[in-house]
Amino acid sequence: MSKLKKLLAVDLGASSGRVILGTYDGSRIVTEELHRFANTPVEAGGHLYWNVPALLEEIKQGILLAVQGGSEIVSLSVDTWGVDYGFVDHAGKLLNSPHHYRDQRVGKYRPRLEELLPPEEQFRLTGNQPDPINTVYQLFADMQENPLLQERVDHILMMPDLFLYLLSGASSAERTILSTSGLLDAVTGEPSSEVFGRLGIPLRLIPPRVEAGTAIGTLRPELCAKLGCGPIRVIAGASHDTASAVASIPYADKDGAAFISCGTWSLVGMETKAPVLTPLSYEYGFTNEGCCGSGNRLLKNITGLWLLQETRRVWAEAGEDLSFSEMAALAGNEGAAQSFIEPNDPLFSTPGDMPGRIAEYCRSSGQRVPATKGAIIRTILDSLAKSYAAALKELEDLTGTTIRKVHMVGGGIQNKLLCQLTADAAGRKIIAGPVEASALGNLLVQLAALGELDFSRAAEVVGASETLTVYRPNK
Known part of the structure; x- marks a missing residue:
């Protein structure tokens, strides 16, 4: 390969977030943590929320540090845990602060949901294990709590998709993160009309689905100007952090x-x-x-x-x-x-x-x-x-x-x-191994999306990039 490729993986974990620079030379990836920051839910009125504005600023700071370090960034992607989401209104604005999955609001509405959609049927229809933290429970609770949301909301975005939208202006629903929601048909992978129908939730809330490794746009021009960077490509990677981690297994x-x-x-x-x-x-x-x-x-x-x-x-x-x-x-x-x-x-x-x-x-x-x-x-x-x-x-x-x-x-x-x-x-x-599995998987999927890596070589690249340790059972 004639030129090193530099990419950014934004990995938002349950206690901290990181912006990690990946440098690919055609055979191995060298990672460098540029920026680490707290990812602590905000408590207000007895509820827990994502601190989206603060996290977005931290992501921008990570991009800025990469640019100031002389790196020409080709692309970036974001991964988070599953189930949480934000509401986007008809004007394209984020409505309210997205709830954190440890918020306790679902309990009040759980019995009614499970009357309409018993747990065993949830599993049969979606393949997801029923759990009050799942998107389907949270979304039903939100719609019951505030029926006007159906009129005000244009669509929902899972959290990685939401951050990609805020960075690029492109809305999409990446499949691995959406597969954690309890909203998809287990066989077809499409939003389940039966689940949405029974719960009275409109199907239109889910934007067009995309596969992991889809380039959805570029960094907003005003952000490029502010951060002093070129048109960085924005990629919907394996946006669920566990999907990214599994993608890195050698x-x-x-x-x-x-x-x-x-x-x-x-x-x-x-x-x-x-x-x-x-x-x-x-x-x-x-x-x-x-x-x-x-x-x-x-x-x-x-x-x-x-x-x-x-x-x-x-x-x-x-x-x-x-x-x-x-x-x-x-x-x-x-x-x-x-x-x-x-x-x-x-x-x-x-x-x-x-x-x-x-x-x-x-x-x-x-x-x-x-x-x-x-x-x-x-x-x-x-x-x-x-x-x-x-x-x-x-x-x-x-x-x-x-x-x-x-x-x-x-x-x-x-x-x-x-x-x-x-x-x-x-x-x-x-x-x-690897330790930075989610970030490394994030980078591998980006490289595949850019045409820089045949994904069948991913295990080979990880093996060249990371040190693995073997533990054998003691007798």
């Missing part, structure tokens, strides 16, 4: 391979050719989401490093601000956990005193209460590893596949103890 062979995307949430799954819609899949709590390109991600959501993040926050507020590496060291000095928690128990789903809740869970389940900080952390890590192992066994039951190796990706793999505990609990080889 599979030598997908046969017998599963994945764990390990961050604030942990996603345990494997790629399948088609959605798995069996009653057992519903019973086990698995969901079906779109992959970059074709195919399906059959996966289970498990509360992940959120448990550690909240624990760390509580201790920091009490005057002991431990780093994650210090927390891992404390856990490593402990023996195996004497008590276990169920990470997906509703007790752990909202912000609060996580160490206190862990103690409460252990007391109520007749287990020993962890007495030290190290024991609390070890309880979290061993419980996560145990949950991962159970989900892998369920995947084998659902697919008839023997899982021989597991790829762990994401920031959580920096906790080497968690990786080893997972190998031990699952009794399988763990291949850990």
Whole structure:
């Protein structure tokens, strides 16, 4: 390749956002974190919202830093977690602040939605595991709370699509992020007329669908002038952060391979050719989401490093601000956990005193209460590893596949103890890497959209760009 290609990946995680510069030389990608910033929901009137104006300014700052550093940026893309969205009115303006998925407004309207659309039917129709955080629940609640929205709203945009719209002026609905919504037909991938019809929500709210890796426009001219850059191409990548993370997995062979995307949430799954819609899949709590390109991600959501993040926050507020590496060291000095928690128990789903809740869970389940900080952390890590192992066994039951190796990706793999505990609990080889999985997948999809990379070479490029670590189960 005659010239290095420089691209920006904007990755908005549940606790922080990053603007990452990727430099591609034809065989490997070098990443550099240009700008990191907090992604903290705003509380107002008892509700939680995305802070869209602040995040947009942070994204612009990241672009500016790239330009000031002398980089000629070819393209950019944005990925976020799933389910959240914003309303765009008929004048093209954002209506209100988008709600954060941890907002509690849905509870009031959940019984009525599940009367109109029972959970088992939601799964049968959409392939998504019913959950009050899903877009379908949130959208129904918003429409019930404010019936005038149907008149005022032109369309909704999932959060990555919303940021791309604010940057480029182009509206689109990228498939991988929309596949988390509970609004799409599991077979056709189109908005489900039955779901929309039963809930009284107009189908017109969903803008034209596009596949991951679609160039939808360029940076707005006024932004280019303000930031001193050329017409950067704006690409709808694999906009769901887990879809981007899975796109970065350096599979030598997908046969017998599963994945764990390990961050604030942990996603345990494997790629399948088609959605798995069996009653057992519903019973086990698995969901079906779109992959970059074709195919399906059959996966289970498990509360992940959120448990550690909240624990760390509580201790920091009490005057002991431990780093994650210090927390891992404390856990490593402990023996195996004497008590276990169920990470997906509703007790752990909202912000609060996580160490206190862990103690409460252990007391109520007749287990020993962890007495030290190290024991609390070890309880979290061993419980996560145990949950991962159970989900892998369920995947084998659902697919008839023997899982021989597991790829762990994401920031959580920096906790080497968690990786080893997972190998031990699952009794399988763990291949850990890349750490910046969502950002790297974001960049790979952009390169494919630009015609700079045949995506069949993606694993080769990741292998040349990242160091992988193998963990084998201890006997």
